[in-house]
Amino acid sequence: MKDIRTILRLTHEEGLSVREIAERLKIGKSSVSTYLLRAREAGLSWPLPSGSDEDARLERRLFGRAGRPPRDLSEPDWGLVVRELKRKGVTLTLLWQEYRASHPDGYGFTWFCEKVAAFRQRASVAFRNRHAAGSMMQTDYAGPTVPVIDPATGVIHSAQIFVAVLGAxxxxxxxASFSQQLPDWIDGQVRALTFYGGVTKAIVCDNLKSG
Known part of the structure; x- marks a missing residue:
């Protein structure tokens, strides 16, 4: 509970942003955002009200399931929520914030996450693809690029993230490499096989759009 007290103080007393707080406390930005959202849901600000000095009591206010039911019982389109989560940069926190912007008296973040998980479980059709050990290595470039700062010049380069995974x-x-061109693509395969200490029977590569 020490972190939430510090986060609230830095937010309300010093006016720091989520990013600045995360850097100062050496924790993830999503953790800072979640604490602030839960504090807002619980009606907590800074300084904390009397009676919130005990960790157990503060934890119950932030994470306890008991509380008044929401006045607005509207639910979002869960299919749309799940589809939106597949887009780059979209998170559950962001979608819940959009939901609460339209329904200020609606459900809380924990309920929102549980509903998304339940919908996924009902809607998903699972197929278990079994791989024998050493049979396959799958490779691709993953997600958004990562900024890399040249310490000598200060120039920011975009690094492409090559990912390999063993099927079994x-x-x-x-x-990380600076392009998806063929030399970097081949270098990624070699580095992966060196890391694994051997060669699989097959290497399955996604369709590379550049090279």
């Missing part, structure tokens, strides 16, 4: 164990290898 899900053991994952990742490597």
């Amino acid at each position: 164990s899900n053991l994952t290898f990742a490597h």
Whole structure:
């Protein structure tokens, strides 16, 4: 509970942003955002009201399931929520904030996450693809690029993240390169096989759009 007290103080007393608080406390930005959302739901600000000095009581206010039911019982389109989550940069926190912007007296963040998980479980059709050990390595470039700052010039470069995974164990290898061109693509394969200490029977590559 020490973190939430510090986060509230830095937010309300010093006016720091989520990013600045995360950097100062060495925690993730999503953790800071979640604490602030839960504090807002619980009606907590800074300084904390009397009676919130005990960790157990503060934890119940932030994470306890008991509380008044929402006045607005409207639910979002869960299919649309799940589809939106597949877009780059979209998170549950962001979608819940959009929901609460339209329904200020609606449900809380924990309920929202549980409903999304339940919908996914009902809607998903699972197929278990079994791989024998050493039979396959799957490779691709993953997600958004990562900024890399040249310490000598201060120039920011965009790093592409090459990812390899073994089908049987899900053991994952990742490597950053400055392009997806053929030399970097081949270098990624070599580095992955070196990391794994051997060669699989097959290497399954996604359709590379550049090279």
